[in-house]
Amino acid sequence: MSSDATSASPSTPVHAAPTLVTTLTTARLVVVPLAARHREVCVAAYAASNALWSSYLASAASGEALEVQFNKRLERSVEGWSKGVVAGTEFVFVAVDRATGAFVGDCNLGGLFRGSVWECNIGWRVAADAQGKGLAFEMVRAVVAWGFGPEPAGPNLHRICAAIMPGNDRSIRLAERLGFAFEGTKRELILIGGTWRDHHLYGLINRAWVAR
Numbered sequence: 001m002s003s004d005a006t007s008a009s010p011s012t013p014v015h016a017a018p019t020l021v022t023t024l025t026t027a028r029l030v031v032v033p034l035a036a037r038h039r040e041v042c043v044a045a046y047a048a049s050n051a052l053w054s055s056y057l058a059s060a061a062s063g064e065a066l067e068v069q070f071n072k073r074l075e076r077s078v079e080g081w082s083k084g085v086v087a088g089t090e091f092v093f094v095a096v097d098r099a100t101g102a103f104v105g106d107c108n109l110g111g112l113f114r115g116s117v118w119e120c121n122i123g124w125r126v127a128a129d130a131q132g133k134g135l136a137f138e139m140v141r142a143v144v145a146w147g148f149g150p151e152p153a154g155p156n157l158h159r160i161c162a163a164i165m166p167g168n169d170r171s172i173r174l175a176e177r178l179g180f181a182f183e184g185t186k187r188e189l190i191l192i193g194g195t196w197r198d199h200h201l202y203g204l205i206n207r208a209w210v211a212r
Contacts, residue, residue: 179208
């Protein structure tokens with residue numbers, strides 16, 4: 001889970017690096033870069049889901065206005081997609097229902113390292129009314145596949161890492177179902193709601209994903 005940045009211009013469009021694939025399609029979802037056009041549906045979903053998310057996500061527990069939360073994610077999306085696959089990039093995706101256009105969740109690949117270490121961190125969250133339907137699995141699987149995808153269409157990452165709070169059983173099961181392996185625990189890793197929280201660390205390697 002990544003830290004927040006400063007707020008964005010709400011009208012700023014997303015211009016992706018020209019070679020990157022930016023639309024991911026699953027059986028029930030369209031997964032695309034977060035953009036200003038998603039403001040209304042995202043803010044409404046934040047309002048309905050923040051009470052649930054606040055147990056596990058620093059941004060949801062921060063008490064910030066929902067518009068501010070959206071603007072911060074939007075800024076990271078605009079900046080990351082415009083830079084392309086370079087160190088420090090964060091790619092922010094939003095998933096919407098193909099049939100209704102309703103917000104399902106969002107997923108980000110952030111903290112990109114390139115060089116002798118070639119990995120990033122993945123984080124995701126799913127709207128309260130979209131949980132328990134397998135939609136999180138569809139969304140995260142699509143983003144992981146994109147992250148491991150060959151250049152120039154994808155970043156061609158070597159590793160993807162996830163930090164998940166103990167007790168977040170749905171996210172742990174999802175990660176394990178995708179092939180993420182438990183790699184240890186970082187004590188008091190993230191400040192959430194005024195308390196430093198331990199997080200389990202999970203990792204997935206490109207060749208293991210390809211071999212599935």
